[in-house]
Amino acid sequence: MSVTIQAADFDCGQEIVAITKGRDDIGAIASFIGLVRADPLAGEKINAMTLEHYPGMTEKALAEIVAQAKSRWDLQAVRVIHRIGRLVTGEQIVLVVVAASHRGSAFAACEFIMDFLKTKAPFWKKEETTHHGQWVEARDADESAADRWTK
Amino acid sequence: MSIQLLYFAGLREALGVATEHLELPAGVDTVAALRELLAARGSPWTALVTTKNLRAAVNQKMAGPDTLLQAGDEVAFFPPVTGG
Numbered sequence: 001m002s003v004t005i006q007a008a009d010f011d012c013g014q015e016i017v018a019i020t021k022g023r024d025d026i027g028a029i030a031s032f033i034g035l036v037r038a039d040p041l042a043g044e045k046i047n048a049m050t051l052e053h054y055p056g057m058t059e060k061a062l063a064e065i066v067a068q069a070k071s072r073w074d075l076q077a078v079r080v081i082h083r084i085g086r087l088v089t090g091e092q093i094v095l096v097v098v099a100a101s102h103r104g105s106a107f108a109a110c111e112f113i114m115d116f117l118k119t120k121a122p123f124w125k126k127e128e129t130t131h132h133g134q135w136v137e138a139r140d141a142d143e144s145a146a147d148r149w150t151k
Numbered sequence: 152m153s154i155q156l157l158y159f160a161g162l163r164e165a166l167g168v169a170t171e172h173l174e175l176p177a178g179v180d181t182v183a184a185l186r187e188l189l190a191a192r193g194s195p196w197t198a199l200v201t202t203k204n205l206r207a208a209v210n211q212k213m214a215g216p217d218t219l220l221q222a223g224d225e226v227a228f229f230p231p232v233t234g235g
Binding site for chain 2: 034051054121126136137
């Protein structure tokens with residue numbers, strides 16, 4: 001299973017071991033981990049965020065993004081884990097691990113998957129401070145990041 | 152025909168509803184017509200037409216205003232996604 005949505009934390013090292021174990025054809029592994037950041041919000045600092053998703057559609061959307069990456073680059077393995085529920089600052093949110101023969105494909109596919117995950121997968125973040133809660137607004141920069149792959 | 156409706160994130164909170172089963176009147180057979188039908192319920196349902204960049208999915212695939220609805224469809228409305 002290359003895509004998992006879960007409340008539990010993940011271990012990037014363990015996921016890489018699971019991908020590479022018993023194989024001698026992989027030459028490059030690229031990984032990305034997204035974390036909860038303590039940005040300022042309404043005069044305070046964010047201390048947690050809650051991630052909501054659309055069960056069923058999220059898994060399909062992520063599987064479609066991974067399939068697109070595999071059709072675009074020669075990849076040997078892809079692993080995506082996205083957490084849901086309430087996460088405090090410093091916690092891990094998302095993991096993307098890509099295995100390929102060479103680094104070029106691994107780096108590019110990892111970034112491609114993250115760019116499309118941010119704009120196509122149905123997840124929503126609600127940030128909270130001690131006194132305030134607010135749904136995160138979509139950023140135009142994220143749309144532009146995804147658009148550049150179609151140019 | 153009847154459909155299943157789902158609302159997510161800020162929209163779900165504004166409406167105070169996460170899911171509902173709805174019998175569609177004759178003539179309401181597109182995503183755009185469904186939005187108008189729901190908005191006609193008045194506040195807070197007007198959010199269905201006033202929310203900026205509101206997204207729709209039919210049977211878990213992104214859908215446009217002209218997407219046709221069929222009996223048994225799962226239709227979801229939500230704000231632009233913000234995961235990752």
